[in-house]
Amino acid sequence: MESGEREEAFEKQDVGDLQRVYDYLRGHAEIREILLSGGDPLTLSNAKLCELFQGLRAARPGILIRVGTRVPITDPLRLDSETIAILNKFRPLRLSVHINHPRELSGGGDALDACVSAGIPVHVQTVLLRGINDTAELLAGLFRDCLDLGLTPYYLFQLDLAPGTAHFRVPLTQGLAIYRQLAARISGLGLPAYALDLPGGGGKIRLHENVICGERVTDAGRIYVLKDVSGREWGYPAE
Numbered sequence: 001m002e003s004g005e006r007e008e009a010f011e012k013q014d015v016g017d018l019q020r021v022y023d024y025l026r027g028h029a030e031i032r033e034i035l036l037s038g039g040d041p042l043t044l045s046n047a048k049l050c051e052l053f054q055g056l057r058a059a060r061p062g063i064l065i066r067v068g069t070r071v072p073i074t075d076p077l078r079l080d081s082e083t084i085a086i087l088n089k090f091r092p093l094r095l096s097v098h099i100n101h102p103r104e105l106s107g108g109g110d111a112l113d114a115c116v117s118a119g120i121p122v123h124v125q126t127v128l129l130r131g132i133n134d135t136a137e138l139l140a141g142l143f144r145d146c147l148d149l150g151l152t153p154y155y156l157f158q159l160d161l162a163p164g165t166a167h168f169r170v171p172l173t174q175g176l177a178i179y180r181q182l183a184a185r186i187s188g189l190g191l192p193a194y195a196l197d198l199p200g201g202g203g204k205i206r207l208h209e210n211v212i213c214g215e216r217v218t219d220a221g222r223i224y225v226l227k228d229v230s231g232r233e234w235g236y237p238a239e
């Protein structure tokens with residue numbers, strides 16, 4: 001085999017693994033979405049990407065393909081017009097791009113703009129990082145820049161407990177305080193969900209402060225007491 005061909009075709013074992021994925025998807029119509037991530041799928045050649053998407057589409061014509069990637073940020077030139085045409089061809093398909101800081105958009109903005117212009121929805125996932133993006137001002141700037149580019153802020157993740165990353169962790173209560181300030185600064189369109197992957201396999205939960213902070217009986221009847229983003233209390237009928 002020529003070295004060029006070796007780069008273009010999947011290895012025999014990969015073909016076997018992928019075949020098992022396609023077979024599984026064919027047998028499980030209840031699966032509506034497939035998430036391709038980590039290793040970054042967009043580090044594949046265009047030929048391999050095409051082969052992968054063709055296999056998925058053949059198995060399940062309607063399945064939503066989700067591509068988790070950082071390539072538009074780390075290697076924006078990789079997203080050439082051919083790649084974007086491939087992504088477009090295999091819709092329904094959505095990109096989730098990991099972006100932590102507004103400065104990352106200075107290199108990747110054009111590539112992301114090209115995706116959005118081609119009609120490919122792009123969602124943004126951000127990890128809350130101490131000393132990097134742990135202020136409401138910075139995050140509001142990042143998410144406004146995303147909105148300007150047509151990207152949807154989707155998740156603000158509390159840091160996973162990955163070994164060696166503790167120095168990046170923002171304590172949960174501080175994270176919630178930042179999130180509350182962020183919510184007061186930005187429209188709903190620009191506000192991602194603050195979420196945490198529970199250690200030990202508990203799955204993902206959305207983090208929020210308890211907005212219902214009490215219950216009172218008034219002349220007008222029983223009410224719940226709700227707290228707004230600035231801490232002020234409001235009433236809403238309980239029934």
Ligand SMILES: *Cc1c(COP(=O)(O)O)cnc(C)c1O
Pocket residue numbers: 068096125197204
């Ligand atoms: C949970 C998770 C997703 C998928 O999230 P949905 O809630 O299914 O949209 C994608 N990427 C990462 C890193 C996640 O933790």
